[in-house]
Amino acid sequence: MLYDCIIIGTGAAGVSAAINLKIHEKSFLLIGDADLSAKFRRAELVRNYPGLPDITGAALADAYLLHLQKMGISITDKMVSSAAVTKDRCAVFAGADYYESRTLILATGAAAAGTLPGEEPLVGRGVSYCATCDGGLYRGRDIAVIISSARFEHEVRYLAGLASKVYVYPTYAGAEFSSDNIVMMKSRAAAILSGEDGKVCAVRGTDGEETPVSGVFCLRESVSLSTLLPKLKVEDGRIVVDREMRTNITFVFAAGDCTGRPYQYVKAAGEGNVAAHSVIEYLG
Amino acid sequence: MLYDCIIIGTGAAGVSAAINLKIHEKSFLLIGDADLSAKFRRAELVRNYPGLPDITGAALADAYLLHLQKMGISITDKMVSSAAVTKDRCAVFAGADYYESRTLILATGAAAAGTLPGEEPLVGRGVSYCATCDGGLYRGRDIAVIISSARFEHEVRYLAGLASKVYVYPTYAGAEFSSDNIVMMKSRAAAILSGEDGKVCAVRGTDGEETPVSGVFCLRESVSLSTLLPKLKVEDGRIVVDREMRTNITFVFAAGDCTGRPYQYVKAAGEGNVAAHSVIEYLG
Numbered sequence: 001m002l003y004d005c006i007i008i009g010t011g012a013a014g015v016s017a018a019i020n021l022k023i024h025e026k027s028f029l030l031i032g033d034a035d036l037s038a039k040f041r042r043a044e045l046v047r048n049y050p051g052l053p054d055i056t057g058a059a060l061a062d063a064y065l066l067h068l069q070k071m072g073i074s075i076t077d078k079m080v081s082s083a084a085v086t087k088d089r090c091a092v093f094a095g096a097d098y099y100e101s102r103t104l105i106l107a108t109g110a111a112a113a114g115t116l117p118g119e120e121p122l123v124g125r126g127v128s129y130c131a132t133c134d135g136g137l138y139r140g141r142d143i144a145v146i147i148s149s150a151r152f153e154h155e156v157r158y159l160a161g162l163a164s165k166v167y168v169y170p171t172y173a174g175a176e177f178s179s180d181n182i183v184m185m186k187s188r189a190a191a192i193l194s195g196e197d198g199k200v201c202a203v204r205g206t207d208g209e210e211t212p213v214s215g216v217f218c219l220r221e222s223v224s225l226s227t228l229l230p231k232l233k234v235e236d237g238r239i240v241v242d243r244e245m246r247t248n249i250t251f252v253f254a255a256g257d258c259t260g261r262p263y264q265y266v267k268a269a270g271e272g273n274v275a276a277h278s279v280i281e282y283l284g
Numbered sequence: 285m286l287y288d289c290i291i292i293g294t295g296a297a298g299v300s301a302a303i304n305l306k307i308h309e310k311s312f313l314l315i316g317d318a319d320l321s322a323k324f325r326r327a328e329l330v331r332n333y334p335g336l337p338d339i340t341g342a343a344l345a346d347a348y349l350l351h352l353q354k355m356g357i358s359i360t361d362k363m364v365s366s367a368a369v370t371k372d373r374c375a376v377f378a379g380a381d382y383y384e385s386r387t388l389i390l391a392t393g394a395a396a397a398g399t400l401p402g403e404e405p406l407v408g409r410g411v412s413y414c415a416t417c418d419g420g421l422y423r424g425r426d427i428a429v430i431i432s433s434a435r436f437e438h439e440v441r442y443l444a445g446l447a448s449k450v451y452v453y454p455t456y457a458g459a460e461f462s463s464d465n466i467v468m469m470k471s472r473a474a475a476i477l478s479g480e481d482g483k484v485c486a487v488r489g490t491d492g493e494e495t496p497v498s499g500v501f502c503l504r505e506s507v508s509l510s511t512l513l514p515k516l517k518v519e520d521g522r523i524v525v526d527r528e529m530r531t532n533i534t535f536v537f538a539a540g541d542c543t544g545r546p547y548q549y550v551k552a553a554g555e556g557n558v559a560a561h562s563v564i565e566y567l568g
Contacts, residue, residue: 016334016550023331047307050300050553051347052335053354063335070337243527243544260527262561266300269334270554277546 002100003027005279006092008080008228009107011037012265013256015064016272017105017279022071024280029099030068031092034077036061037109037221038149040265049265060265079152079219081129083229085249096132103251103279106239107272108228110257115224116146118192119216123227126200126215127192131155134215138163141214144203146189148172152219156182159217167203167211185211192216225258236260245275253278286384287311289563290376292364292512293391295321296549297540299348300556301389301563306355308564313383314352315376318361320345321393321505322433324549333549344549363436363505364392365413367513369533379416387535387563390523391556392512394541399508400430402476403500410484410499411476413507415439418499422447425498428487430473432456436503440466443501451487451495469495476500509542520544529559537562 005021007014010032018030035041043057052060068075078094083104085091090104119127128134135158144167145156153175160166160179168175168182169189177184187205195201202210225234233240233248238260245253255275256268289305291298294316302314319325327341336344352359362378367388369375374388403411412418419442428451429440437459444450444463452459452466453473461468471489479485486494509518517524517532522544529537539559540552 012334016332019332019334047355048300048303048557049335050296050303050351050556051333051344053351060335067334067337071331241527243525262558264554264557264561266550267554267557270548270551270557272334273332273548273551273554274546277548 001027002089002102003029004101004283005029005103005105005276006031006090006099006101007105007107008032008083008092009037009109009256009258010034010075011040011107011109011256012064012268013258013272013275014105014107015068016269017107017255017276018073018272019067019071020273020276021279022073024276026280026283029076029092029101030073031076031078031080031094031099033151033221034075036064038151039109039221040064043265046265079129079221080228081133082227085229085231085252088251090251095130103253103282105272105275105279106225106229106232106247106252106254106258107256107268107275108225108258109221110237110263115227116189116192116218118194119218120224120227122192122194122200122216125194125198128215128217129219129227131159131217131219134217135159135162138215140164142167142212143215143217144169144189144211144213145217145219146171147175148220150175151221153177155217155219167213169203169205243274244278245271246278251282285311286373286386287313288385288567289313289387289389290315290374290383290385291389291391292316292367292376293321293393293540293542294318294359295324295391295393295540296348296552297542297556297559298389298391299352300553301391301539301560302357302556303351303355304557304560305563306357308560310564310567313360313376313385314357315360315362315364315378315383317435317505318359320348322435323393323505324348327549330549363413363503364512365417365507366511369513369515369536372535374535379414387537387566389556389559389563390509390513390516390531390536390538390542391540391552391559392509392542393505394521394547399511400473400476400502402478403502404508404511406476406478406484406500407511409478409482412499412501413503413511415443415501415503418501419443419446422499424448426451426496427499427501428453428473428495428497429501429503430455430487431459432504434459435505437461439501439503451497453487453489473500527558528562529555530562535566
């Protein structure tokens with residue numbers, strides 16, 4: 001199926017865009033965390049979402065989920081690993097799945113810590129973003145996993161069933177695994193190292209220790225923008241957009257924190273609205 | 285008093301901006317209809333304000349008013365007639381009052397029907413936007429009033445106490461006056477005409493009939509942008525802004541419908557948020 005639009009991200013911008021596409025009866029996929037983003041829920045108190053004074057991030061997320069439910073919009077709970085554009089359509093890869101659309105709205109949130117030194121040049125040479133896709137390549141070998149959310153813990157368990165040893169570098173608190181071959185690292189990952197063959201050979205921790213591995217899985221809420229869509233114009237970590245939320249790629253739009261500051265719910269929601277209207281205008 | 289900012293307009297953009305300036309403890313005036321704009325309340329059903337599904341315009345306006353009240357923000361209920369900028373400050377004229385500020389946020393909504401033919405060149409030559417200011421000039425003479433909202437009916441009654449005859453061209457339904465010297469016109473005003481002395485001499489109705497008058501009061505929710513602030517860069521009836529909601533004048537920002545489509549509450553609220561943050565950054 002060729003969708004009218006694929007929205008990547010379920011923060012305020014993605015949800016706002018989806019609501020408008022639904023009203024205009026466009027076919028679309030809303031891909032992201034079905035519980036809305038962890039960052040969305042993290043806000044203790046939101047004072048400046050007009051009309052909902054003094055609301056917690058969690059309550060606002062629940063209000064958004066109810067809004068989606070009332071409109072019959074479902075979330076495709078996947079992590080997008082990459083996207084590609086051809087002359088007239090977009091392809092989005094999420095895990096082992098593949099979707100096509102006429103337009104794309106990137107609502108991926110503020111870039112996370114960014115990529116690690118060594119990560120980008122080693123994509124496809126030992127660095128992977130998808131356990132399901134690439135796990136089989138590391139059967140019986142040692143790998144590292146950089147994981148940003150409990151949401152991806154099942155992927156670690158899946159990898160542990162294949163690999164010999166799994167060294168886990170969590171970037172969130174409370175990660176715990178019971179398998180014998182999962183080793184929790186005490187330092188954070190600082191860099192991914194390559195050997196003479198130009199492939200991954202080790203991860204260096206922030207403590208300087210190097211752990212030899214054959215592969216590294218980076219399981220994060222969102223992949224870096226340059227990894228997601230290499231042709232996309234990005235400056236200072238934010239997607240360059242105009243007032244209509246158009247990026248440098250004709251049928252690719254962006255909205256929310258990924259377009260830059262201020263990082264605010266209502267700014268993101270407003271931009272999602274504009275992006276959706278630009279998509280509707282583009283579809284004609 | 286020199287305010288940090290004056291916000292003109294109490295639609296979604298103006299209210300959103302005010303909330304953020306309050307949080308950042310800036311001194312500001314929020315000038316507009318204390319009941320929020322009539323247009324704000326007119327929406328029968330708003331389906332795309334994320335978090336508040338299927339809300340009426342009136343209920344959303346009430347939620348905004350409650351939000352303002354909770355934050356201790358009051359509205360200065362005046363109609364701004366014009367603004368001016370000097371090297372480093374703004375002056376805002378509202379009726380007979382005058383306010384100064386370091387920055388300005390224009391959140392005046394979509395331009396109304398625009399000005400009438402003949403209106404702009406005759407400002408100060410018989411065309412006025414303020415009954416209180418200029419009513420006295422027309423004692424014992426015939427005048428016309430173009431009125432867009434019941435909110436201004438008291439000004440018509442005030443003018444009727446001064447003028448000989450008042451010809452009223454309402455642009456809303458249900459206007460009614462009881463004074464003997466108030467004449468309700470059946471057609472709409474189509475143009476303002478001037479005599480050989482370059483001053484107002486008549487109003488031409490959409491039926492072609494010309495009614496001789498010495499002055500015309502245009503009582504609208506907002507004055508036209510070119511009248512409001514002549515140096516402001518306006519294209520196709522919308523204020524030209526960049527992604528930070530900056531206009532072509534250094535310390536003047538704009539947000540909401542006055543910056544162009546889509547005309548949507550959450551787009552306006554998002555832009556008000558961004559404009560406020562740009563003001564905060566400018567103030568340093």
